[in-house]
Amino acid sequence: MTELRSWWSGSPEPDTLEPPASFDTKPLKDGDLSGPETEHPLTRRIHILGLGSIGTFVAHSLRCLPNPPPITLMIHKRQQYEEFKRTGRVISLINKESEINDEQRGFDVDLFEGTTAERTGQWKYIPDQEWMKEVSNPVEEGEMLPSGELYIYCLIVAVKGHATVSALQSVKHRVDARTTICFMQNGLGQIDELNREVFTDPRTRPTYLQGVVSHGVYMTDPTTVVYAGLGTVALGICRDGDRYPLPPKTWNHNISELSEEERRKFHPTDKELFANLSSRYLLRTLTRSPVLACAAFPYLDLLQLQLEKLALNCVLNPLTALLDVPNGTLLYNNELATVERMLLAEISLVIRGLPELEGIPNVRGRFSAKRLEQLCHAITQRTAKNSSSMREDMRNGKKPELDYINGYIIRRGEEQGVKCALNFMLMQLVKGKHLFTKPGDAVPYATKRIRIQSDDADQPGTVTLSDESTPPRGSL
Known part of the structure; x- marks a missing residue:
């Protein structure tokens, strides 16, 4: 039986949360990206697009923070939203080892309502609000767009790689150059595709962060995540090749010989890459979470990870x-x-x-x-x-x-x-x-049979293959 209480009170063990050492890879220090002490973000709200195991885990972890930022869950399917309402607008995180269950509330929702004629999405903002009480996360001045949707200042994307372009196309009208998008996905190459098909203008393109996630998490239902393995999140800025191209192959100058303009273009510092205020705010917020165990790395170190x-x-x-x-x-x-x-x-x-x-x-x-x-x-x-x-x-x-x-x-x-x-x-x-597997046809832990039609004249008819599938997760 799971126990309903918080299981990360206190600081995590520091020796268990360090990113794996790898040659010269070192996290950035606190002062490396600091800006003016008087700087204030446009809004503290963070949107999360993609509510699989990683996106839901991140949403839960951010709500655990002292003075947490407003979190808006971007939900594409009404059925998923109805399930979220049915469970009381709660996200649960269960520690697989101790079976302790922690529930978090207070999430706002953006519900997808379809695609407009301009091929952008139409979203309905649904604030978190108990009966006869004020909303949990009031909309700040300047957040509301004329369409009734909220401007997206910080966005965490955790959708599957092949869904990245269509997902970002649906929110393109709600972001601009002030926005930072943090990708927590498997694989590489999604950002290149986005720049070709969605954010084609470097002048209005958002800043990109990328996260390498090693936590072991999986979902048991649409609002419950099981925490199965301790890990970390390595974060870093993504170098925009249009703004900061690599030096030409024929380039043979030392950095000291370059003009300041050439140095900024071909050899930007991490502080220059983090020029966007929203990227520094999102980075600071994510690294506040002891559960996520985030560490910021220079661009080239993160790329190697x-x-x-x-x-x-x-x-x-x-x-x-x-x-x-x-x-x-x-x-x-x-x-x-x-x-x-x-x-x-x-x-x-x-x-x-x-x-x-x-x-x-x-x-x-x-x-x-x-x-x-x-x-x-x-x-x-x-x-x-x-x-x-x-x-x-x-x-x-x-x-x-x-x-x-x-x-x-x-x-x-x-x-x-x-x-x-x-x-x-x-x-x-x-x-x-x-191609042999269709949604709803998978039989994870039972005998599968596949029938294949044979076109061989010497062996007409069908061939039936029987396969005993492997034990369920964790039973090896």
Whole structure:
């Protein structure tokens, strides 16, 4: 029976919340991004788009803060909103180990009502308000737009990678250059796609933050998150290639020889990248949470952390999804170990050739195939009882995020003239398997039977395949 009380009173153990050490990666210090003491954000409100396990976990964690900011949950489906109302507008977070349940209230809602003729979304703001009482989070001056919607100053995006463009298209009219958007997603490449299709003008484009999440969380119902594994969130600013392009390959000047304008353009400091007030406010708010355990990193350090996680996801996610097995099944299997080594060798070749990492010390060692293999083995051991997110998506008939995981490696390899045949084949195999599974058809922990029509003249008729699926999450 879960116990209804807060389970993180007091400070977390500092030695358990440090991001994994990795060569020269070091968090930014408190004073590195400080601005004028008199600066005040336009509004304290934070919108959250994407209420899966990560988005719901972040919403709950921010409501636990002393003097929490107003949190607006952006809900696309009315059915999900009705479920949220039915549970009393409460989000629950359950510690899997202790079974302690913490409930948080006070969330406002933005409910999606459809798409306008201009292809933007129409949202209905529904404040949190008890019967005959004032609203919990009054709208501040300047927040309300003429359409009746609220301006979005800080936005946390936790939707699936393939839904990023359509999700941001629906709120495009509610953001501008003052806005900061923080992405907490798997994979890479979503921001490039957004800049091509949604925020095409660099002058009005929001500032982007990115988060690398290592917490273990999953949902048991639309308003309940189970906290299964202690982790961290590494945060950092995203360098806008249109505003701050990389130096030309023929560039042979030292930074000391550049004019101030050239130095700002090609070698911006992290303080300059954090020029937007909303980005500093959102960063400070997220790092206040002891549960999220956020740490801010310089841009290039965060990029390397993202690439490390991406390399591991390129192996663990598609293999466990294709074979329909928990992570630990990949351990001590010589045949699969050979596949992993070949994939990681291809991934290592692409990452070490990225122009963004040119000139950074230890890149060849950090992203060598041998070290990536060691990392992959360590993560597989640590998460042996877990079921990967891609495997769970496949089991529930959801589209896997391959285009932003293995697909990213394939695209960046093409830029360098590297044909990533192994990653491409694995991606196509998982996509092909996905076509056999439709929403509602997945049978997670029972016998599945697949009937295949044969066109072979020598073996006419149908073939029936029987598959005993693997044990449920955590039972390995």
